[in-house]
Amino acid sequence: MNGLLHQLVSGIASGGIYASVALALVMIYQATHHVNFAQGEMAMFSTYIALTLIEAGVPYWGAFVITVAVSFVIGAAIQRVLMNPMANAPVLASVGIFIGLLLMFNSVAGWLFTYTLKPFPSPFGEGPPLFGGFVSRHELGSTIVTLIVLLTVWAFFRFTRLGLAMRAAAFNPVSSRLVGIPVGSMLALGWGLAAAIGAVAGMMIAPVVFLDPNMMSGVLLYAFAGALLGGITNPLGAVVGGFMVGVIENIGGAYIVGTELKLTLALVIIVVVLVVRPAGLFGKTVVNRV
Amino acid sequence: MRNGVSRAAPWAFLIAAAVLPLLLASDYQLFQLTMVVVYAVAILGLNLVTGFNGQISLGHGAFYAVGAYVTAIMMDKWDAPYWATLPVSAAICAGVGFLLGLPALRLGGLYLALTTFALAVATPQLLKYKLVEDWTGGVQGIVITKPDAPFGLPFNADQWLYLFSLTVATVLFLLAANLVRGRIGRAMMATRDHALAAEAMGIDIALLKTRTFAVSAMFTGIAGSLGAIAIQFVAPDSFSVFLSITLFVGLVVGGVASIAGPVFGALFIEFVPNIADQVSKAAPGAVYGVILIAFMFLMPSGLAGFLRGLLRKAVRSIRPATPSRSTEG
Numbered sequence: 001m002n003g004l005l006h007q008l009v010s011g012i013a014s015g016g017i018y019a020s021v022a023l024a025l026v027m028i029y030q031a032t033h034h035v036n037f038a039q040g041e042m043a044m045f046s047t048y049i050a051l052t053l054i055e056a057g058v059p060y061w062g063a064f065v066i067t068v069a070v071s072f073v074i075g076a077a078i079q080r081v082l083m084n085p086m087a088n089a090p091v092l093a094s095v096g097i098f099i100g101l102l103l104m105f106n107s108v109a110g111w112l113f114t115y116t117l118k119p120f121p122s123p124f125g126e127g128p129p130l131f132g133g134f135v136s137r138h139e140l141g142s143t144i145v146t147l148i149v150l151l152t153v154w155a156f157f158r159f160t161r162l163g164l165a166m167r168a169a170a171f172n173p174v175s176s177r178l179v180g181i182p183v184g185s186m187l188a189l190g191w192g193l194a195a196a197i198g199a200v201a202g203m204m205i206a207p208v209v210f211l212d213p214n215m216m217s218g219v220l221l222y223a224f225a226g227a228l229l230g231g232i233t234n235p236l237g238a239v240v241g242g243f244m245v246g247v248i249e250n251i252g253g254a255y256i257v258g259t260e261l262k263l264t265l266a267l268v269i270i271v272v273v274l275v276v277r278p279a280g281l282f283g284k285t286v287v288n289r290v
Numbered sequence: 291m292r293n294g295v296s297r298a299a300p301w302a303f304l305i306a307a308a309v310l311p312l313l314l315a316s317d318y319q320l321f322q323l324t325m326v327v328v329y330a331v332a333i334l335g336l337n338l339v340t341g342f343n344g345q346i347s348l349g350h351g352a353f354y355a356v357g358a359y360v361t362a363i364m365m366d367k368w369d370a371p372y373w374a375t376l377p378v379s380a381a382i383c384a385g386v387g388f389l390l391g392l393p394a395l396r397l398g399g400l401y402l403a404l405t406t407f408a409l410a411v412a413t414p415q416l417l418k419y420k421l422v423e424d425w426t427g428g429v430q431g432i433v434i435t436k437p438d439a440p441f442g443l444p445f446n447a448d449q450w451l452y453l454f455s456l457t458v459a460t461v462l463f464l465l466a467a468n469l470v471r472g473r474i475g476r477a478m479m480a481t482r483d484h485a486l487a488a489e490a491m492g493i494d495i496a497l498l499k500t501r502t503f504a505v506s507a508m509f510t511g512i513a514g515s516l517g518a519i520a521i522q523f524v525a526p527d528s529f530s531v532f533l534s535i536t537l538f539v540g541l542v543v544g545g546v547a548s549i550a551g552p553v554f555g556a557l558f559i560e561f562v563p564n565i566a567d568q569v570s571k572a573a574p575g576a577v578y579g580v581i582l583i584a585f586m587f588l589m590p591s592g593l594a595g596f597l598r599g600l601l602r603k604a605v606r607s608i609r610p611a612t613p614s615r616s617t618e619g
Contacts, residue, residue: 035400037407082583093586095346095403096542099535100582107575221411224404263415267408274393274401
């Protein structure tokens, strides 16, 4: 029982990371109908930026803020330079660019920072586990950080004019442009936000899995599974899906399939969702008007 | 006249490709050329589903792996002759492709890309799994021996394998060319270009896409079998997601929806990483990334499309178009 509870808690902790990346994916998907296959590698690269800053003597939270800001700029720049000209190109073009970005971030990270595993510091200290040994300090801390991020994003989209404008631009670009919303800038902003959220997720998962250029490939897969499970058209659903995938992954890995097949679990979740409920748990079924 | 030239060109190329390497190339160069043939078939498979049918697969490395393992297991466990493994791996890969395509292709859009990407990432794990270790050899993989030329033909093993692969590839390229030229090929392209209109014309697009995916998996699986025989070794980590991405790069560089494109793509993915590797370990990935993005912007129809354009210009400059044609376009 204690074991189960422990798996549940660490499932929620890693679920928070998957939820963040899933949210980043869904934000871009909603606005442009592109699935950003490079999301994970962008987050990995951001984490290396954070590590470089920390090693240069910047205090953790200072490095955290700088990394998030730099990631935002990188994300927005990618949208402006690479994705914007491709807005009306066939799907293959966007997938090609995303895979190209994935390869470039991966190999540039390997080239600059080498392929060896590196430990990444946790800001929450090493101390003994809390609450009777169920929750490590880092699990608790990272869950709180992810929840803060998710709530901030939600509040931003719900309560600010800018958030409303971004939702409008994603929902109906043509009408938005007519009422004076700069749709292109909104898209760039969305990309920046997604990259920033990914950066936080990367910094939160790195102390657990260690940092290397392939760190995020598993995380990205779980985030895909989470986004599909919750419904790729629904940001809140994607977040819930991300948490669910975290729990399924941990409990399934511990009791059912073993750790060697954890990634396959993500594939199974994706296939099951597509067979049973393609719109996801909370997504809308898309009906095309003929 | 141009028609005659363009019809004879592939055959001239084929004969040159069969004869010249036997005379000129060393054993290692023959091995590299065999791998070019293998990759060309693998990319051709990917091209059927992604190029001609518009469904993006990022996981064809998984089918390549299945083909390779079927061959390796049959040769290792049952002493099956290498040629007899090809039909088996073709059938198995087609079956796997059909089953995976069923859920992923019912829906349009990027669902196939997502599912196949997940498959590609999970493939090494599946191959290492304990329950199948007795068959797959786990992390160690399986070593197989290179076949000798049959009937006392005067070729060494490398030369024979090159000719054998080239023959198989020629048959598969002819099949693919006929497939896309015929009724089914037109249905595939109609589905790619306008799914709704295709459906209104009476095409069962979900079934067509799933069948195309199965055929495509079959082609790539056969390539995997040939590749395993050429390399004489299979192991889980050679079938990582990078293999799938490499095939995708080959597809884009060679030319999407072109039958000749996979040959250019295969030459690219066989030789360019070797050159880039000498710079640094990270260089092949970076080169692929830059090239992929550059092709999307500058040469979306790949090398095949680019060369076709050059050829057309050259022909036009040699033989001025007839007046009636020039008014048309």
